[in-house]
Amino acid sequence: MRAGTPSLIDASSLILILDVSRKLAAPCDLTELLELIIKTGREVIGADRGSVFLYDEEAKELYSRVATGEAQIRVSIDKGIAGECARKRQTILVDDCYSDPRFNQEIDRRTGYHTKSLITVPLIGLDDKLVGVLQMLNSKADHFGPDERDVAELLAAQAAVAVQRTLLLEERMIKLKLEHDLTIARDIQQNILLRRLPRCPGYSLSAFSKPADDTGGDIYDVIRLDERVDMSPMLLLLADAAGHGIGPALSVTQFRAMLRIGLRLSADMDALMHHVNQQLIEDLPNDRFITAFLGILDPTTHQLRFHAAGQGPLLHYRAAEGQVVWRDPSTVPLGMFKDLDLPPTPPLVMAPGDLLVLLTDGFYEYQDAAGQVFGKERVGDLIHRLHARPTSDILGALLAEVRRFAGSAKQIDDLTALLVKRDA
Incomplete structure (x- = not known):
């Protein structure tokens, strides 16, 4: 369209x-x-x-x-x-x-x-x-x-x-074994991730995703709602299907496809969330669900309207106050209940220098060899120290800090991040 x-x-x-x-x-x-x-x-x-x-x-x-x-x-x-x-x-x-x-x-x-x-x-x-x-x-x-x-x-x-x-x-099919099929699935999933994020005037964006297995249950997306308008609102997505591997990878890829189709017909977030939730109710097994952050950032008003369906915590760094503000999920994960409650969520206002950090739980729950988790506090401290840097530098430093913390411990959950910063 x-x-x-x-x-x-x-x-x-x-x-x-x-x-x-x-x-x-x-x-x-x-x-x-x-x-x-x-x-x-x-x-x-x-x-x-x-x-x-x-x-x-x-x-x-x-x-x-x-x-x-x-x-x-x-x-x-x-x-x-x-x-x-x-x-x-x-x-x-x-x-x-x-x-x-x-x-x-x-x-x-x-x-x-x-x-x-x-x-x-x-x-x-x-x-x-x-x-x-x-x-x-x-x-x-x-x-x-x-x-x-x-x-x-x-x-x-x-x-x-x-x-x-x-x-x-x-x-x-005849020539390849199961591991080769998983490699193909991983390549297909990785190819739907944006290699270059759309430009949003006045903002800097960076993203990263690394599955724990050949395929992962995490995904991110950034969509300009009107390609003809330079200051068009941007839709931001970060989603995480329960578990990791081929099953969650199919679920989260289906979720993104349904979202993109629905978005072409309407940018009403409430309607999108309700319709996608109903379809996931029909498709997912009873023990499966998807957590998702879905927001629309308006670069003219600098307001971010969003729903966080089980996705959290959300980190908003307020540059003027030098303060890390944590926000909890605003509703339950998708695919769990037919009647999805979407209470009105106050828009997040992005002041100059403000930073929004969206991370899947693979970051917060990353464990070292002793079983200690990386946690919110380490994320918040790093953002507070490095908030003035470009988003690409902040993301690189975060990944390096997680790897240093984990040491020889194996990655057991998918890692996906989306950072959005208003230029000072």
């Missing part, structure tokens, strides 16, 4: 997209996965038929693994509407296919199908890699408009990574 553009997507479409996002995270056969994408696309976009064309990088061709009512089709990336969509990596809408010179009528003649309108969306996976193209044919409303485009792009964003992952697993 284009930033700042109001959405008219109805609730039923959003529910279907959230549901397919959850299903895409589950392991399945590639054909089943593609059929799920097609089925969902037809329902939410209102199309008669659909195809997923996968990209053969070596042959420079797009080929269909599934197409409702059709046999496999292979086309050069240099030809047709699908080829142009793949080359330019742009969504293409066509109202009258037979009047468009790019349209290949031969496929209709071969299949006996008559294509009137179409929408074609590129599937871009991790590392900006072209995975293929999603194409929907013949709108039930006679043409595809901006709303259908938004829905198609939301679906494509989720489908691309799932298809990319499934292709990789399909190619390697």
